[in-house]
Amino acid sequence: MQKKELNIAVIGAGLTGLTTAYYLQKFGFQVQVFEKDNRAGGVIKTHQKNGFVYESGPNTGSMSQEEAAELFEDLAADCTLEYANQAAKARWIWLGNKWHEMHMGGFKSLTTPLFSWHDKLRMLGEPWRKKGNNPNETVADMVRRRMGKTFLRNAVDPFLSGVYAGDPEQLVTRFALPKLYALEQNYGSFIRGGIQKHRERKNGKPTKANRQVFSVENGLENLINALVKNIGSENIRLACKNLEVKQSNEFHFSVNSESFTHVISTVGSHALRSLFPFLPKAKLGAIEKMNYAKITQVILGFNNWEGIPIQSFGGLVPSAENRDVLGILLPGSFLKNRAPKNGALLSVFLGGVKKPEFFEYSKQEIEQIVKKEVGEMMGLKQFKPDLLELFRYKYAIPQYSFESEQKLQAISDLETEFKGLTLAGNMRDGIGMADRIKQGRIIANNFFTTYS
Ligand SMILES: Cc1cc2nc3c(=O)[nH]c(=O)nc-3n(C[C@H](O)[C@H](O)[C@H](O)COP(=O)(O)OP(=O)(O)OC[C@H]3O[C@@H](n4cnc5c(N)ncnc54)[C@H](O)[C@@H]3O)c2cc1C
Known part of the structure; x- marks a missing residue:
């Protein structure tokens, strides 16, 4: 099939759907975005009132993926990346009726009351601790095993509340914190892996993924506005209530009576059943368990x-x-x-x-x-x-928990069975905004390499 014969529907105009559509279009594909709400942006929304500019949904992201930095470069004419002011970089943890600054390294990490002396000393042995061999180990089990109970209680548990609003006893490291999992698997230790990674970054190709905290000047919605402007609002159908994707013979799918060779869904797992009535219930069930x-x-x-x-x-x-x-x-x-x-x-x-x-x-x-x-x-x-x-x-x-492996298998099975269907969004590949941008970019890159 030639690129010009393709007609792609993207369902959902959140950050994932818009990034996917933006790059597909940039690579020369025909794209239509379908969104049920009467605005684009999904959970990203900026408000202005009485001298305050505030966000509902995410406030900031971590520049943890090159693709996110590149998207801001590509959209520089239409929105301005803002990094968090380093003067206010202190992160607090609540313990015993007051806030304590979190220090992960240096002298202050030795004197902090957040971790017990036992665990601080135990940390010295972390580089020599045996590598785990349970691929479905929870974050809690992994942290207790390598770092100790107080690191779990006062660092990792609150960190996961901040990122996942989740429970370390339920989140599986391999899926929820894949970079941390890889550190242990590839280098045998968090500390050794961290040092080695730092060296690789210093000596290797400079990375745009600087891991700084980012937002956008005057609010994250300006990123959404920039994506919408570049995609063209005529290519984004808003207020598509009760959307149903149907399979058709001549073309692969129809959405709102229009024909598409490909459909890329970026909606949550709970929305799949009504959107894709033709998908087998058993496979959907495995995804909906999340x-x-x-x-x-x-x-x-x-x-x-x-x-x-x-x-x-x-x-x-x-x-x-x-x-x-x-x-x-x-x-x-x-x-x-x-x-x-x-x-x-x-x-x-x-x-x-x-x-x-x-x-x-x-x-x-x-x-x-x-x-x-x-x-x-x-x-x-x-x-x-x-x-x-x-x-x-x-x-x-x-929550990327125990069902993650079966969920990903079900997604992969459905994509194999129904040619032209992609099931994306934050039910897989990470929940952070940088992960969402990366996923959209990868999907578009795959189309480019397959059809160019
Ligand atoms: C309260 C909150 C705080 C967060 N904080 C952070 C943070 O600090 N840092 C960070 O990096 N990330 C944060 N996140 C996560 C991050 O914001 C999301 O993972 C990301 O924005 C999701 O983008 P998305 O496009 O995948 O999904 P969404 O934004 O959910 O977009 C999906 C879109 O699909 C549409 N849709 C759904 N069903 C249908 C249908 N049947 N037909 C048509 N359209 C449909 C929806 O209306 C929506 O517009 C936070 C999320 C929330 C909710």
């Missing part, structure tokens, strides 16, 4: 901040501390023009897989929790925010 963390997000804006000093990225809370928030991010401290001078912007996350019931709480109940938690943890004598907004996500973050 759980999603439900997240409630509260944005707080203060015109005049009177709490503790907030020159920080924000803080995460170990589950063992039994607080009602997962973490508090401080975008007003590390991004430009997000809050009035002397003010503060906080993004508070609640719920996750450990407290799914929060999703059902009323706005008043959530406000009471936030008032108590933020008041106490951020040292506010009185809780009088000038901005309070609440957002809820039923399918916020997919």
Whole structure:
């Protein structure tokens, strides 16, 4: 089949779908994006109100993939990448009624109360500890085995709350933290692997994946707007309610009565059954077993901040501390023009897989929790925010848990059985924004190499 004979439908206009469509089009393919909502962007959305610029959904990403840096280069005329201010790079962990700065290396990591002396000493032996051989080992088991219980309790558990709103006892390292898994498998140790990787980076080809925290000037939605502008809004169909993809003989698929040779889905696993009624239920069942963390997000804006000093990225809370928030991010401290001078912007996350019931709480109940938690943890004598907004996500973050292998097998089987179908999105290949961009780019690259 020639490139010009191809007609590709992308379902979902979130970051994955838009990146895929952008590169496919750049490589000369005909693409139509179908989106059920009346706007593009998926969970990425920027809001402006009373002098605050704030995000619902993700606030920042990590520049962990070259493809993400390249997308920003490609879109430089239409949106401006912003890196987090290094002056506010401190990351806090809540322990015993106060925040402690996290240090992973150097003298301060020896004196930190976050880890026991036993585990600090045990860490010295990490490079010589035996390599694990269970491919389905959870993050919790792996960290206990290599680093010790307090590293799990006060570093990895809150880190996974921040990234997955998840539970280290349920997340399987090979799927949830593939880079960490590879460090042990390839180098035998996190420390040895980390050092070796650092050397390789220093001596090898410079990488654009600098692992810095990124956003976009005036909000992440400007990345979405730039993608939409370049794809052309005439190629993005919004408000496509109750979309159904059908198989047709002459062409492979029909979407909204239009014919397509290929369909690329970027929707969540829960949306597949109604979208693709022809897919076998048993295979879909294996994909649908994956759980999603439900997240409630509260944005707080203060015109005049009177709490503790907030020159920080924000803080995460170990589950063992039994607080009602997962973490508090401080975008007003590390991004430009997000809050009035002397003010503060906080993004508070609640719920996750450990407290799914929060999703059902009323706005008043959530406000009471936030008032108590933020008041106490951020040292506010009185809780009088000038901005309070609440957002809820039923399918916020997919959990790469024990069913991951079967899920990926089912996806691969379906793609083999139904030629021209790609099942993508964050149900596989990583949940971070940089992972989403990478996946979209790889899909487009594969089309290019196959059909050019
Ligand atoms: C609260 C929250 C905080 C996060 N924080 C971070 C963070 O700090 N850093 C980070 O890197 N990542 C973060 N993430 C994860 C990251 O934002 C997502 O993984 C990524 O944006 C998902 O993009 P996507 O395009 O794959 O999916 P989505 O954004 O979900 O887009 C999918 C699109 O498909 C559409 N759709 C669904 N069903 C249909 C259908 N039947 N027909 C047509 N269209 C359909 C949806 O409406 C949506 O627009 C966060 C996510 C959430 C929810």
